[in-house]
Amino acid sequence: xxxxxxxxxxxxxxxxxxxxxxxxxxxxxxxxxxxxxxxxxxxxxxxxxxxxxxxxxxxxxxxxxxxxxxxxxxxxxxxxxxxxxxxxxxxxxxxxxxxxxxxxxxxxxxxxxxxxxxxxxxxxxxxxxxxxxxxxxxxxxxxxxxxxxxxxxxxxxxxxxxxxxxxxxxxxxxxxxxxxxxxxxxxxxxxxxxxxxxxxxxxxxxxxxxxxxxxxxxxxxxxxxxxxxxxxxxxxxxxxxxxxxxxxxxxxxxxxxxxxxxxxxxxxxxxxxxxxxxxxxxxxxxxxxxxxxxxxxxxxxxxxxxxxxxxxxxxxxxxxxxxxxxxxxxxxxxxxxxxxxxxxxxxxxxxxxxxxxxxxxxxxxxxxxxxxxxxxxxxxxxxxxxxxxxxxxxxxxxxxxxxxxxxxxxxxxxxxxxxxxxxxxxxxxxxxxxxxxxxxxxxxxxxxxxxxxxxxxxxxxxxxxxxxxxxxxxxxxxxxxxxxxxxxxxxxxxxxxxxxxxxxxxxxxxxxxxxxxxxxxxxxxxxxx
Amino acid sequence: xxxxxxxxxxxxxxxxxxxxxxxxxxxxxxxxxxxxxxxxxxxxxxxxxxxxxxxxxxxxxxxxxxxxxxxxxxxxxxxxxxxxxxxxxxxxxxxxxxxxxxxxxxxxxxxxxxxxxxxxxxxxxxxxxxxxxxxxxxxxxxxxxxxxxxxxxxxxxxxxxxxxxxxxxxxxxxxxxxxxxxxxxxxxxxxxxxxxxxxxxxxxxxxxxxxxxxxxxxxxxxxxxxxxxxxxxxxxx
Numbered sequence: 001x002x003x004x005x006x007x008x009x010x011x012x013x014x015x016x017x018x019x020x021x022x023x024x025x026x027x028x029x030x031x032x033x034x035x036x037x038x039x040x041x042x043x044x045x046x047x048x049x050x051x052x053x054x055x056x057x058x059x060x061x062x063x064x065x066x067x068x069x070x071x072x073x074x075x076x077x078x079x080x081x082x083x084x085x086x087x088x089x090x091x092x093x094x095x096x097x098x099x100x101x102x103x104x105x106x107x108x109x110x111x112x113x114x115x116x117x118x119x120x121x122x123x124x125x126x127x128x129x130x131x132x133x134x135x136x137x138x139x140x141x142x143x144x145x146x147x148x149x150x151x152x153x154x155x156x157x158x159x160x161x162x163x164x165x166x167x168x169x170x171x172x173x174x175x176x177x178x179x180x181x182x183x184x185x186x187x188x189x190x191x192x193x194x195x196x197x198x199x200x201x202x203x204x205x206x207x208x209x210x211x212x213x214x215x216x217x218x219x220x221x222x223x224x225x226x227x228x229x230x231x232x233x234x235x236x237x238x239x240x241x242x243x244x245x246x247x248x249x250x251x252x253x254x255x256x257x258x259x260x261x262x263x264x265x266x267x268x269x270x271x272x273x274x275x276x277x278x279x280x281x282x283x284x285x286x287x288x289x290x291x292x293x294x295x296x297x298x299x300x301x302x303x304x305x306x307x308x309x310x311x312x313x314x315x316x317x318x319x320x321x322x323x324x325x326x327x328x329x330x331x332x333x334x335x336x337x338x339x340x341x342x343x344x345x346x347x348x349x350x351x352x353x354x355x356x357x358x359x360x361x362x363x364x365x366x367x368x369x370x371x372x373x374x375x376x377x378x379x380x381x382x383x384x385x386x387x388x389x390x391x392x393x394x395x396x397x398x399x400x401x402x403x404x405x406x407x408x409x410x411x412x413x414x415x416x417x418x419x420x421x422x423x424x425x426x427x428x429x430x431x432x433x434x435x436x437x438x439x440x441x442x443x444x445x446x447x448x449x450x451x452x453x454x455x456x457x458x459x460x461x462x463x464x465x466x467x468x469x470x471x472x473x474x475x476x477x478x479x480x481x482x483x484x485x486x487x488x489x490x491x492x493x494x495x496x497x498x499x500x501x502x503x504x505x506x507x508x509x510x511x512x513x514x515x516x517x518x519x520x521x522x523x524x525x526x527x528x529x
Numbered sequence: 530x531x532x533x534x535x536x537x538x539x540x541x542x543x544x545x546x547x548x549x550x551x552x553x554x555x556x557x558x559x560x561x562x563x564x565x566x567x568x569x570x571x572x573x574x575x576x577x578x579x580x581x582x583x584x585x586x587x588x589x590x591x592x593x594x595x596x597x598x599x600x601x602x603x604x605x606x607x608x609x610x611x612x613x614x615x616x617x618x619x620x621x622x623x624x625x626x627x628x629x630x631x632x633x634x635x636x637x638x639x640x641x642x643x644x645x646x647x648x649x650x651x652x653x654x655x656x657x658x659x660x661x662x663x664x665x666x667x668x669x670x671x672x673x674x675x676x677x678x679x680x681x682x683x684x685x686x687x688x689x690x691x692x693x694x695x696x697x698x699x700x701x702x703x704x705x706x707x708x709x710x711x712x713x714x715x716x717x718x719x720x721x722x723x724x725x726x727x728x729x730x731x732x733x734x735x736x737x738x739x740x741x742x743x744x745x746x747x748x749x750x751x752x753x754x755x756x757x758x759x760x761x762x763x764x765x766x
Binding site: 279280282283284287288292294295296298299302303306307376378380383384385386388 | 620
């Protein structure tokens, strides 16, 4: 039974059971291919950071514990950020909680199955950081067999700390939000509170790594004074110090056991608590009449703003787009001088590259990419209504554009504040982000039509863990890099005006082709769902 | 109103509905009875355009479901067995959305929402999100949504599941009154007593085959519907 529960949870997180019951090997391969790509991508990033840090922190003899302490601490932080929201959704908000609790299965077994899945999740985040640290160290100084054993044990234990913290936070979130009428705002604020330091860390990673690498003594003092368990972990790996290992073991296991005990004792109560809402008495108001297509669009927008996971996942790119535009205005002269001195790029071309870069941030906006998957069990409503399939698809497309285009336009307005910007760049500051966003809306919808996930247990699975979402995220990130690199590379070949025209034409044509797809194969695919 | 002619639906090798023929006239209340997996829901979903079918023809008021599904859907209302509704919406937003989709005028939607939500006792809850509704309230909301465009044919899959006795009574009353005005009802049920008292016609389906159909009197004769059903269920198809 335990194995079945674990496998069910994994399959609900990663797989879609097709309607005809046939396995879709291709989709699974794409999904796992993307996960491996992500792991390698981040692994390489951490690998290069640890090369810099190890130069300053390690000498290959005893006393390299601070290096491993830092690796363990960062692994714990990464696992925590990556798993805290998943913990809350998987334990307290899973739709099958009541079903499973009504079956002759011990609650402890249900909880344990979920914890195993969460452990694997947290372990993956943790390992992406810790394994490169080990490889760098072993490659430079060779790690003894005892060192490897300790390292593996510590790697196994580190996720337990992040899970303990995640459990406590998830438990508190559930207690606070279980009787809240509008959880969305609370969850958005919370997620931003987690995301902002993380994003700041990512953006300033190089500076932070350089700063940390030059201050080994300070870092060591901080770990010894305030984060001793991690220091003990580091010393256990570098010096094979059994006492330190036992300290780390105690610090990981005991709080985890306490957290587990508390959660198992309150699991049924919290998981089955009636979702309380502050009741509002209906007061008759004039009802707004809309066309069917706009009615679908408004339904989609309402869904987007009512679900914090959807709003955050789909809307972060919008906020980033405006933030990047403001940053570009402030830092334009620095960027211009840097590119001018490096490759003799003109100010107009620099502005064009900035426009393309900011527009391409819009490619990580995800609204349409899960709009079909989110229909889930409600798909019958649209399919039994007298709506043309194209109206349904266009309604979803409109929702994306209504949400995203104001941000594209605002970013264009902000870019217009760049001093000395040419008239052509002023116009394209609006045109390129808008055209690119239209393309993103079409691309997301086509992705979701190709890879729908309708059998989710909670909406986060459709939003974040579907093949379509992975393709859109990586496609978007890849697009940002590709467009900026290509724009810079083409500097010698074409003038900035031609570059902007080509980008606009490519994505305009892409949107046109997707429009044709929607009217043909897109309609057919939706009707087959 | 609803013509199902030689309907056949297969899932791979399995024949879910085999050469089924039913005719439902305007103003008729037609009960569709069968054990679990007999093919009732498959037939219903084929009628409302949720499932494609392999052979046969379904027409609503003379319009083919395959050839002009939109026109057919605009004439009917469908109430599924499990009212999965948009939980992120409030009751009133959901009803307004359905009214938009069916192009109901502002005046009509206001009047009908007011009438039916009052009747089912859910009017005061319309501002609350559907996620906060009980199963019965969702079922009532689904029924109100189905009535909002005054359909000519209402197709229901186990419509009385989850309803409290008062609401079940109200639904039956609405069905009788609307039937008098010409609306046809085609619904599946396990509650034989309801079928016996409410329906004009009954069809019993087993393993995708139609076993018997006719008026309630024709089907049951001098026996109870329960006896007839159990006897027919025991026979080989």
